[in-house]
Amino acid sequence: xxxxxxxxxxxxxxxxxxxxxxxxxxxxxxxxxxxxxxxxxxxxxxxxxxxxxxxxxxxxxxxxxxxxxxxxxxxxxxxxxxxxxxxxxxxxxxxxxxxxxxxxxxxxxxxxxxxxxxxxxxxxxxxxxxxxxxxxxxxxxxxxxxxxxxxxxxxxxxxxxxxxxxxxxxxxxxxxxxxxxxxxxxxxxxxxxxxxxxxxxxxxxxxxxxxxxxxxxxxxxxxxxxxxxxxxxxxxxxxxxxxxxxxxxxxxxxxxxxxxxxxxxxxxxxxxxxxxxxxxxxxxxxxxxxxxxxxxxxxxxxxxxxxxxxxxxxxxxxxxxxxxxxxxxxxxxxxxxxxxxxxxxxxxxxxxxxxxxxxxxxxxxxxxxxxxxxxxx
Ligand SMILES: [Zn+2]
Numbered sequence: 001x002x003x004x005x006x007x008x009x010x011x012x013x014x015x016x017x018x019x020x021x022x023x024x025x026x027x028x029x030x031x032x033x034x035x036x037x038x039x040x041x042x043x044x045x046x047x048x049x050x051x052x053x054x055x056x057x058x059x060x061x062x063x064x065x066x067x068x069x070x071x072x073x074x075x076x077x078x079x080x081x082x083x084x085x086x087x088x089x090x091x092x093x094x095x096x097x098x099x100x101x102x103x104x105x106x107x108x109x110x111x112x113x114x115x116x117x118x119x120x121x122x123x124x125x126x127x128x129x130x131x132x133x134x135x136x137x138x139x140x141x142x143x144x145x146x147x148x149x150x151x152x153x154x155x156x157x158x159x160x161x162x163x164x165x166x167x168x169x170x171x172x173x174x175x176x177x178x179x180x181x182x183x184x185x186x187x188x189x190x191x192x193x194x195x196x197x198x199x200x201x202x203x204x205x206x207x208x209x210x211x212x213x214x215x216x217x218x219x220x221x222x223x224x225x226x227x228x229x230x231x232x233x234x235x236x237x238x239x240x241x242x243x244x245x246x247x248x249x250x251x252x253x254x255x256x257x258x259x260x261x262x263x264x265x266x267x268x269x270x271x272x273x274x275x276x277x278x279x280x281x282x283x284x285x286x287x288x289x290x291x292x293x294x295x296x297x298x299x300x301x302x303x304x305x306x307x308x309x310x311x312x313x314x315x316x317x318x319x320x321x322x323x324x325x326x327x328x329x330x331x332x333x334x335x336x337x338x339x340x341x342x343x344x345x346x347x348x349x350x351x352x353x354x355x356x357x358x359x360x361x362x363x364x365x366x367x368x369x370x371x372x373x374x375x376x377x
Pocket of ligand 1: 167260261
C-alpha cells in the first residue's frame, strides 16, 4: 500500500502508512508561506481493504471551517470525481473508504492540471476569433497566457477582462474559465457572436501557474498571495500580477471579473468594491444590476449570503477588484464558488461540480451582455 503525490498539483505528506486502517497524513504548506488546505494524492495497493485516512493537521488549515460539512472528492479514472463522506473530529479530517480498484485519487476539489491548461489554450487558438500573448515568465519559468477574444466589426469595443485562479487551490475557477471559453468560441452561439462583435474579451485562464503545479492553496512560488499584490506588484515577487496589471493598463478596462472559490461558504456569490472612497450610488446600481441579473439566470447563484460589504473608505487596494475599479473606474467584482456545495441547490453525488462551474460561466456571460446593454452601464 502506497500514498503518492508526485504529479501536477499533488499535495500530501505521509506520517504513517503502515496500517490501512490508520493512515496518518498531513497537508504540506505553500512554499515560503503558512497557508495550506489544498490536498491531492493517490492511494495504491489497497483494493478491497477497509482504509481509514486521517489528515491530522486540518485544524491549522487556512480556513478550518472549510472542512466542516465538507465531503472529499474521490476518483478512480481521474475524469469522474464523486463526493465521499468525510468526518471532522478533534481537528482531524477522516475518510473511511474501501477502494474498489488498485488505484484511487483523493482531492480537495476536482484538479485542473497545467497540462489541461495548455490543452485549453491550444484548443481556444484554433478559433479565428482568438489570439494569444505570452505576457512573460513566472518565477518557475512557466508562461503567463493571455487570450484575446473578439470578432471583426466596425463598432467601438468595450474591453472586458476576466481572470481566474489567483489562488491556485481554487481549481473551480479554471473549470469556470473552461466553460467561459467554450461558450465564447462556440460559432453556433448567438450570444457569444454578439459579445465578440461588441467587445474585446481578455482572459487570463490561470493567474498562478506555479502555485497550481506545486499544489499550493493560495500563493505563488515565492509564497505571495497574488490577490494582495495589486497595489505594488514586482517582477521579483509577483510577476503574474505585475504583467497582467501592465497589460490591463495598456488596453483599458470597462468590465472586470476575478473568479475564485470560497472554502467555507456553501454559496455562489459576488463581492464588490463598496469600500472605495468614491463609491457612488451609480456604482452600487451597477453591482446590483449584475448580481440581480445573474441570480435570475442561474439558481446556483444567490445574493443573500456572501462577504459583508466593506464600509466606504476601507477598500483594500492590494486586491485585484479594488485596484482595478480604482484605476479604471469600472464595475469590478469577485465571483466566489463553493468547495462544498450550494445550500439551496445541493447535489449529493457530485456536490459543486465542474459542469456547474461551466454552466455558471455561461450565465455570467449572459449577465455581462445584459449589463453592458443596460441603462446603468
Ligand atoms: Zn480566492
